[in-house]
Amino acid sequence: MMYMALIYAKEGYQGEYDGDMMADYGKFTQDAIAAGVFSAGDALHPVSTASSVSVRDGKATITDGPFAETKEQLGGYYLLDCKDLDEAMSWAAKIPTAKYGQIEVRPVMVFDT
Amino acid sequence: MSQATLARIFREDSGRVLATLIAQLRDFDLAEEALQDAITEALRVWPKTGVPDNGAAWLLTVARRRAIDRIRRSSVRNSELTQATLLQLAEDSDQSEADFTIPDERLRLIFTCCHPALSPEAQVALTLRTLCGLTAREIARALLTTETTMNQRLTRAKAKIRDAGIAYKVPEQTDIIVRLESVLSVIYLIYNESYSAYEGESLTRTDLANEAIRLAKILRHLLPLPEVSGLLALITLHNARREARYDCVGDMITLEDQDRNLWDANAIADGKKLLLHTLAARRPGPYQIQAAISALHSESPSWEKTDWLQITGLYTALESLTPSPVVSLNKAVAMANSGSLPQALEIVQTLAVDLSNYQPFYAARADLLTRSGQLANAREDYRRAIDLSKNAAEKAFLHGKLDDLG
Numbered sequence: 001m002m003y004m005a006l007i008y009a010k011e012g013y014q015g016e017y018d019g020d021m022m023a024d025y026g027k028f029t030q031d032a033i034a035a036g037v038f039s040a041g042d043a044l045h046p047v048s049t050a051s052s053v054s055v056r057d058g059k060a061t062i063t064d065g066p067f068a069e070t071k072e073q074l075g076g077y078y079l080l081d082c083k084d085l086d087e088a089m090s091w092a093a094k095i096p097t098a099k100y101g102q103i104e105v106r107p108v109m110v111f112d113t
Numbered sequence: 114m115s116q117a118t119l120a121r122i123f124r125e126d127s128g129r130v131l132a133t134l135i136a137q138l139r140d141f142d143l144a145e146e147a148l149q150d151a152i153t154e155a156l157r158v159w160p161k162t163g164v165p166d167n168g169a170a171w172l173l174t175v176a177r178r179r180a181i182d183r184i185r186r187s188s189v190r191n192s193e194l195t196q197a198t199l200l201q202l203a204e205d206s207d208q209s210e211a212d213f214t215i216p217d218e219r220l221r222l223i224f225t226c227c228h229p230a231l232s233p234e235a236q237v238a239l240t241l242r243t244l245c246g247l248t249a250r251e252i253a254r255a256l257l258t259t260e261t262t263m264n265q266r267l268t269r270a271k272a273k274i275r276d277a278g279i280a281y282k283v284p285e286q287t288d289i290i291v292r293l294e295s296v297l298s299v300i301y302l303i304y305n306e307s308y309s310a311y312e313g314e315s316l317t318r319t320d321l322a323n324e325a326i327r328l329a330k331i332l333r334h335l336l337p338l339p340e341v342s343g344l345l346a347l348i349t350l351h352n353a354r355r356e357a358r359y360d361c362v363g364d365m366i367t368l369e370d371q372d373r374n375l376w377d378a379n380a381i382a383d384g385k386k387l388l389l390h391t392l393a394a395r396r397p398g399p400y401q402i403q404a405a406i407s408a409l410h411s412e413s414p415s416w417e418k419t420d421w422l423q424i425t426g427l428y429t430a431l432e433s434l435t436p437s438p439v440v441s442l443n444k445a446v447a448m449a450n451s452g453s454l455p456q457a458l459e460i461v462q463t464l465a466v467d468l469s470n471y472q473p474f475y476a477a478r479a480d481l482l483t484r485s486g487q488l489a490n491a492r493e494d495y496r497r498a499i500d501l502s503k504n505a506a507e508k509a510f511l512h513g514k515l516d517d518l519g
Binding site: 003082083085086088089 | 228276279282284285288
């Protein structure tokens with residue numbers, strides 16, 4: 001099954017991370033690739049670069065900022081191919097940001113063709 | 114053969130049969146429907162033929178056949194998975210019901226129902242529905258909610274198991290202790306719900322308490338770890354006091370004021386024996402410690418003669434394993450009763466922020482303040498406790514305490 005691990009944390013709190021975050025992310029990604037669970041993954045620019053758009057009555061309105069003002073922001077994601085939720089959660093727990101933020105895991109919907 | 118006898122047989126067997134059906138069908142809803150079909154069939158046939166020697170195997174065989182029928186009729190029958198399931202089921206159905214024993218898959222079922230990715234309410238509901246074989250209506254009654262809400266809760270939980278890929282399995286050895294925590298807490302929650310379950314309807318306090326004890330026994334049989342026995346000992350000891358816990362109008366009586374002659378001496382003996390045996394393994398845990406506290410209360414002829422010093426020590430141990438302000442409050446009360454009133458008050462004062470909306474905190478502090486002669490503060494705490502209490506009998510009890518202060 002495909003799972004999306006959404007990485008949430010308060011921005012600017014990377015300093016609370018005990019260790020070399022870049023190196024640890026590199027290692028996590030390599031481990032996930034080696035185990036055959038890695039499908040995709042990216043980091044996002046900070047929420048200050050976010051723009052939102054909505055269309056009402058055919059008219060697009062563009063605004064500055066994220067969809068919702070929350071304390072914790074989406075900072076990146078992994079797409080993981082795991083056999084079940086337990087496996088997905090154990091990988092998600094290894095994502096470095098889990099140590100000071102929160103990883104939300106969602107199954108990816110599969111449409112019958 | 115009465116309907117009640119049949120209902121009891123179904124209740125006893127259904128958890129085990131359902132656990133096996135889910136393992137084979139990989140589908141909670143289909144398994145439940147197939148089992149229901151089999152029970153309907155049994156209700157028709159058994160009164161004429163008598164209950165078969167192996168009733169559970171009979172139910173499983175019939176349920177499997179009905180599941181095959183249902184899969185064949187449904188629109189998804191051509192999917193690969195369905196074909197594989199059908200093949201497997203057809204093979205299994207070739208055995209006659211007399212010559213096989215049902216593998217006990219209930220451990221897989223209980224770990225799936227109590228998966229921490231489900232909400233605690235959903236865990237409780239699913240466990241009562243699948244392992245105990247209670248209907249949504251009965252569960253709703255017992256947990257003081259509506260049948261509609263309960264059905265929604267069950268449906269959502271089953272959908273999450275399916276869509277989020279919660280596996281039907283016993284956790285890996287490395288995870289089992291952590292995952293066991295949520296299983297034990299579900300059983301303990303079910304027991305605690307028995308305190309507030311609705312009286313006078315089909316499902317009473319006693320029923321829920323019995324289901325919790327039955328679950329703990331099943332779990333201990335399948336997974337004999339010290340904390341599982343600790344939980345069974347704890348609820349056995351608590352349950353021994355059930356006759357003394359309510360007055361004639363059904364209001365709760367606190368441990369302090371219970372008539373100890375009403376305690377069930379046999380149940381206390383059972384609980385203590387189990388606990389001593391478990392403690393011998395020297396792998397203590399929160400449930401074993403709480404059971405030990407309960408056992409000390411059970412041994413004491415009165416509230417005053419209780420071994421408060423040892424209880425204080427046990428709460429200190431519990432505090433170090435599972436720190437929480439409520440545990441600290443209980444420790445402080447035990448300390449006060451063992452003669453260390455000033456130290457107890459000191460601890461209680463440090464908990465004021467964390468427990469600022471917790472009724473028992475004010476009731477306990479009021480009592481300690483009264484005993485140390487600070488009556489004005491005690492009155493204030495009793496008033497606050499009365500405000501926070503949602504229970505008429507409890508309010509009346511606290512009013513009585515307040516009036517005693519003059």
